Amino acid sequence: MTPRPVTLKTSDTVSKAAALLYEHRFRSIPVIDSDGKMVGQFSVHGLLGLMVPKIATMEKGLPRMPWVSDHVKDLQRRLKDCEDQPVEEFADKDYIVLHPDTPLTRTVLGLYHSHDNLPVIDPETDRLVGIISYWDVVRHLLTEKSE
Amino acid sequence: MPPLSESAGVIFGWDPLWVAGVVFVITYAFIMSEKINRAVIAMLGAAFMIFTGVINQEGAIHGIDWNTIGLLTGMMAIVAITRRSGVFQFLAIWSAKKVHAKPWGILVMLCLVTAVLSALLDNVTTVLLIAPVTLLITEELEVPPYPFLFAEILFSNIGGTATLIGDPPNILIGSQVESITFNGFLVHVAPIIPLIGLVTLLPIWLIWGRKMVATDEARQRVMNFDPSKAITDVLLLKKSLGVLTLVIVGFMLSHPLHLEPATIALFGAALLLLLDNMSKDAETTSENVHHTFGEVEWVTIFFFIGLFVVVHGLEGAGALDILAAKVVGMTDSATTTAEVTSVLAMTILWVAAVASAIVDNIPFVATMIPTLQAAMEQLALAGKALSLEQQNTIWWSLSLGACLGGNGSLIGASANLIVAGFAERAGHPIRFLQFLKHGFILMLMTVAIAAVYVWLRYL
Numbered sequence: 001m002t003p004r005p006v007t008l009k010t011s012d013t014v015s016k017a018a019a020l021l022y023e024h025r026f027r028s029i030p031v032i033d034s035d036g037k038m039v040g041q042f043s044v045h046g047l048l049g050l051m052v053p054k055i056a057t058m059e060k061g062l063p064r065m066p067w068v069s070d071h072v073k074d075l076q077r078r079l080k081d082c083e084d085q086p087v088e089e090f091a092d093k094d095y096i097v098l099h100p101d102t103p104l105t106r107t108v109l110g111l112y113h114s115h116d117n118l119p120v121i122d123p124e125t126d127r128l129v130g131i132i133s134y135w136d137v138v139r140h141l142l143t144e145k146s147e
Numbered sequence: 148m149p150p151l152s153e154s155a156g157v158i159f160g161w162d163p164l165w166v167a168g169v170v171f172v173i174t175y176a177f178i179m180s181e182k183i184n185r186a187v188i189a190m191l192g193a194a195f196m197i198f199t200g201v202i203n204q205e206g207a208i209h210g211i212d213w214n215t216i217g218l219l220t221g222m223m224a225i226v227a228i229t230r231r232s233g234v235f236q237f238l239a240i241w242s243a244k245k246v247h248a249k250p251w252g253i254l255v256m257l258c259l260v261t262a263v264l265s266a267l268l269d270n271v272t273t274v275l276l277i278a279p280v281t282l283l284i285t286e287e288l289e290v291p292p293y294p295f296l297f298a299e300i301l302f303s304n305i306g307g308t309a310t311l312i313g314d315p316p317n318i319l320i321g322s323q324v325e326s327i328t329f330n331g332f333l334v335h336v337a338p339i340i341p342l343i344g345l346v347t348l349l350p351i352w353l354i355w356g357r358k359m360v361a362t363d364e365a366r367q368r369v370m371n372f373d374p375s376k377a378i379t380d381v382l383l384l385k386k387s388l389g390v391l392t393l394v395i396v397g398f399m400l401s402h403p404l405h406l407e408p409a410t411i412a413l414f415g416a417a418l419l420l421l422l423d424n425m426s427k428d429a430e431t432t433s434e435n436v437h438h439t440f441g442e443v444e445w446v447t448i449f450f451f452i453g454l455f456v457v458v459h460g461l462e463g464a465g466a467l468d469i470l471a472a473k474v475v476g477m478t479d480s481a482t483t484t485a486e487v488t489s490v491l492a493m494t495i496l497w498v499a500a501v502a503s504a505i506v507d508n509i510p511f512v513a514t515m516i517p518t519l520q521a522a523m524e525q526l527a528l529a530g531k532a533l534s535l536e537q538q539n540t541i542w543w544s545l546s547l548g549a550c551l552g553g554n555g556s557l558i559g560a561s562a563n564l565i566v567a568g569f570a571e572r573a574g575h576p577i578r579f580l581q582f583l584k585h586g587f588i589l590m591l592m593t594v595a596i597a598a599v600y601v602w603l604r605y606l
Binding site for chain 2: 053062068069
C-alpha cells in the first residue's frame with residue numbers, strides 16, 4: 001500500500017487534475033474533502049469523457065455519433081469549457097473501496113474488476129489512508145515465499 | 148360482467164364488491180406512488196384478484212385484451228429493428244439543418260418530427276429516439292435544452308393523440324371498442340391535431356423562442372453534422388420502411404379486411420424479422436431474434452396484462468356498474484340523446500384531461516372504457532340509447548382528454564418521465580413544479596380547443 005498518495009481536493013480544477021494524471025500516468029486520483037474523507041475519484045476515462053458530447057457517455061445516450069464533425073478543436077473546446085470547474089463535479093462516485101483489514105483474495109478480485117488501483121479507507125472515519133496498486137500486490141506475491 | 152364460471156367465490160364469504168374495490172384502490176395507489184415498478188404492482192394486483200376469489204384464472208385470462216398486447220408487442224419489435232438503421236437520428240439531424248441550425252427553427256422542426264413519429268410509433272419510443280439527439284444539438288448550440296425537451300414532451304402527447312397506435316389510451320379505445328377503427332381516428336381526431344400543435348407553439352415562442360440565440364460558430368457546428376452518416380444500414384432502412392408502410396396501410400384497411408390491429412402488427416414484426424435475418428446463418432439469426440425480442444418493453448406489456456385483470460375483476464364484482472350508474476346519473480336532466488351525448492362528451496373530455504394529468508392515463512382509460520360501455524347499456528335500458536355516432540363522440544372525447552391531459556404534469560404520461568430522466572442524467576433536471584407551471588396551463592388550452600372542436604363538429 002502507498003500511504004499518503006497523490007490526491008485532489010474537491011475545489012481543485014479539472015485542468016489541475018488533468019495535469020496530475022498526465023504527470024504521474026495514473027488511471028485515477030482520489031478526490032478528498034477538507035476533512036480528508038474520500039468523496040470520489042477523477043479518472044483518465046472521466047477526462048476523455050469531457051472531450052466528447054455529454055450524451056455520448058450517458059446511459060441510453062448516443063454511443064456512436066458518426067455524423068458529428070471530427071475536428072481536434074472540437075475535442076479541445078469541450079475540455080476547455082470545463083477546465084476551470086471544480087473536479088468534484090466530475091468525480092466518479094461509484095468505485096470499489098478497501099479497508100485496512102480487507103482479505104487479500106478480495107483485494108485481488110477488487111483490482112481485477114476495477115482495472116485500477118484501489119483506495120484504502122478507514123471504515124470508522126471514512127478517511128483515505130492509502131492506495132493499493134496492482135503492482136503492490138503482484139510484487140508482494142512474487143517475492144513472498146510460500147510456507 | 149364476466150360469467151359466473153369466472154369466479155370461484157370470494158374468500159370468507161366477503162362481499163366481492165368490497166374485496167375487488169380494495170384490491171383495485173391499493174393497486175392504483177401503488178401505481179401512482181411510483182415507489183415500486185408498475186408492472187410488478189399490476190401483476191400483484193391481478194394475483195390478489197384471483198387469490199381472493201374475485202375471479203379465477205380462466206376469468207383473468209378472459210379479461211386480458213390480447214389485441215392491445217399483440218399490437219404493442221408487434222410495434223415495439225418493428226421499431227426495435229427499424230431504429231438500428233439510424234433513420235430516426237437522420238430525421239432529427241436533417242430537420243435541424245433544414246432550418247440552418249437556428250434554435251427556434253430547430254425546436255419547431257424537432258416538435259414536428261416528434262409529433263409525426265409519435266403518431267406512427269408509441270410516444271415512449273419516440274422520445275427515447277429524439278431526446279438524445281436534442282441534448283446533443285443543444286449542447287453543440289450552447290443553448291439551454293429545457294424548452295426543447297418541454298416542447299417535445301408536449302408534442303409527443305399531441306402527435307400521439309392523432310392515431311389509434313399513437314398513444315396507449317387510443318390503443319385501448321381502438322382495441323376494446325368495436326366501432327372504433329384506425330381510419331376513424333384519422334377522420335375524427337387527427338384533423339384537430341395540427342391546430343392544437345400550432346397554438347401550443349405560440350406560448351412556447353413567447354416564453355422562450357423569441358429570446359433564443361446561438362452564435363454563428365455554434366450553429367456552424369450543427370451545420371457540420373452529416374445526417375447521411377446516421378444511416379448505418381441502407382438495406383435495413385429499406386426493409387424497415389417497407390414493412391412500416393405495409394403495416395400502416397394494413398391498419399387503414401383492417402376494417403374491410405376484417406383484421407384486428409394486433410394481427411397486422413405481429414405479422415409486420417414477423418415479416419421484418421424474416422427480412423432482417425435472410426441470408427444469415429442459424430446462430431446469428433437466433434441471436435438477432437433474441438436481441439429484438441429483448442428490446443420489447445416487457446414492463447409495459449406486463450403492466451397492461453396485470454391492469455386488464457385488475458379492471459376485469461372490478462367489473463366482474465359489479466363495481467363498474469355502480470360507477471356507470473353515477474355517470475348515467477349525471478345525465479338525468481338531459482331529455483334527449485343529443486343532450487345526453489353533450490353532457491357526457493364534455494364531462495369525460497375535461498375529467499379525463501385533469502385525471503390524466505394527475506394519474507397515469509393508461510389505468511384511467513382502462514377503467515373508463517368498461518365503465519362507459521356499462522353506462523351506455525344502462526342508458527339504452529332507460530330508453531336513451533345513444534346512436535353509434537353519439538357513442539363514438541364520447542370515445543373521441545375520452546381519447547382527446549386522456550392523451551392531451553398527459554401534458555398537464557410531469558407524471559401525466561410515461562414519455563414525460565422518460566424525457567425527465569434523460570434531462571436529469573445530462574445535468575439539466577426538469578423539476579415537477581417547473582413543468583407543471585407551463586404544462587398544466589398549456590394542457591388546459593389544448594383541451595379547450597378540443598372541446599370547441601367536439602362541440603362544433605358533433606354536438
